[in-house]
Amino acid sequence: MKFFSSFILSLILTLVATVSAGKELPKIAVWDLAPGDIKPAYAQDLTSILVSEISKLRKYEVYSEEYVRTIAGWTAERMQLGCTDTKCLTALGQMDIAKLISGRVGKIGNRYSVSLNLFDTQNARAEKSVSEFGHSEDELIDLLQVALGKLLGVEISPTRVEQRPAPSSRTAEQGLTSKSLTRKEPGLAGQWHKEETGDLWVTITERQDGGYDVAHPPSKGWRVEISDVSLVGGKLQYVHRQYYRSRHPFNGVRCDVTIWLDQASPDRAYFLIVTKDYVPIKPDVMVRGPR
Numbered sequence: 001m002k003f004f005s006s007f008i009l010s011l012i013l014t015l016v017a018t019v020s021a022g023k024e025l026p027k028i029a030v031w032d033l034a035p036g037d038i039k040p041a042y043a044q045d046l047t048s049i050l051v052s053e054i055s056k057l058r059k060y061e062v063y064s065e066e067y068v069r070t071i072a073g074w075t076a077e078r079m080q081l082g083c084t085d086t087k088c089l090t091a092l093g094q095m096d097i098a099k100l101i102s103g104r105v106g107k108i109g110n111r112y113s114v115s116l117n118l119f120d121t122q123n124a125r126a127e128k129s130v131s132e133f134g135h136s137e138d139e140l141i142d143l144l145q146v147a148l149g150k151l152l153g154v155e156i157s158p159t160r161v162e163q164r165p166a167p168s169s170r171t172a173e174q175g176l177t178s179k180s181l182t183r184k185e186p187g188l189a190g191q192w193h194k195e196e197t198g199d200l201w202v203t204i205t206e207r208q209d210g211g212y213d214v215a216h217p218p219s220k221g222w223r224v225e226i227s228d229v230s231l232v233g234g235k236l237q238y239v240h241r242q243y244y245r246s247r248h249p250f251n252g253v254r255c256d257v258t259i260w261l262d263q264a265s266p267d268r269a270y271f272l273i274v275t276k277d278y279v280p281i282k283p284d285v286m287v288r289g290p291r
Contacts, residue, residue, distance in 0.1 A: 025281075028060040028099040029068050029092060029121075031083060036106025036113075042137070043105050046114070046144050048276050050101070052256055053148055053156060055279040056272075062279045063097065071095070084117075086124045093121035101151070105144075111135060114143040116151045187266045188212065188236055188259065191289035194271075201271060201286050202259070204236065214238055221245045235260040240273065258283075 030051050035043035047064075054062050068074075072091065083089060083100060092100055103116040115131040130150045132143040149156035189206040193199060205213045214226045214236075222242055229238040240255040255273050262268035272283035 025059065025061040026098040027063060027096055028054065028101065029063045029065070029097050030054065031065045031100065031102040033102075034104040036104055036108075038105055038107050038112070038137075042140065046105055046140060048254065048256060048274070049141060050103075050116075050144060050148065051276065051279055052274045053145060054101075054152075055274060057152070057154060058282070059152075059154075060099070061281070064277050067277050068092070068095070068097070084119070084126070089119055089121045089124040093124065097121055099127075103147075105140065112137065112140060112143070114140060114147050116144075116147045118151050187261050188269070192259075192269055192271070192286040193289045195268075195285040195287045200289065201284070204259070212236060216240070259286075 030047065033043045033047045033050065051062055051064060054060055072095065082102065083092065084102070089100065098121060100119040100121055101116060102119070103114065106113045106115075112134045113131055115129065117126065118128040119125070120127045128151055130147045132147040132150075134140065134143050145156045189204050189212070191203050192201050194201045200217050203215045205215070207213060212229055212231070214229055216224050216226075218224075221244055223245075225241045225243070227239045227241075229236070231237075236259040238257050240257050241252050242255075243251045253275055255275050257274075258272045260270055262270065267288040269286045269288075270283040271286050272280065274280070
């Protein structure tokens, strides 16, 4: 699969670049957020978003809990004990991981909470804790972004989904709902090629209802699923999963994709793909096709 092969190649090049860089970014580990009285899937998704938000800052090299468990050879039982004790924090420090973020997402009564903790592994001590509170599940992502900004002392603007107008009578007759409508973003539709190789990377089609369809080049043996396409803050976001016809370690892995235009050129765009265990240092550059 050309897209899949390019993705793996980007991962390898990213790792090589990280090792060979003259000035390495400080490493930070992100532990899976613990679910309180909420759906465990929410905590998993918020963990992925947390990793993505830290990556966007371009100030840290981010490692997931699963990655640390693998390289350290720790058992799943060992990981369930957490990493707030001196022994565990010291072990992370010996891996050249400077910081650790852990946290919890919970609900008490009708109020929701996101709590994040920052640990200094070099000195094996708790450094800072932040909690944010809201009144609905819809606020959880915003609460996470605000809490992270306060925890790291950076500005992170909460990403709010564009408000969409109620469907007109004509729209209702066509069987469309406001959920399928997305505010138009001029210039995103078209074929986009990876600037570095010229390969077709993604095709974006604007529908008559104002939404977008996304497709990646087909490849023998692979089936691609695209879901949750939305326009948030001028950026096209969606979930990408791929499946091989036989067993494969990447089957069904959630990939969160963000595409946005270059402000200086309408014929250039950026493509960022993030998984729980893969956070690129920088996005890929795309140019408008066809070629």
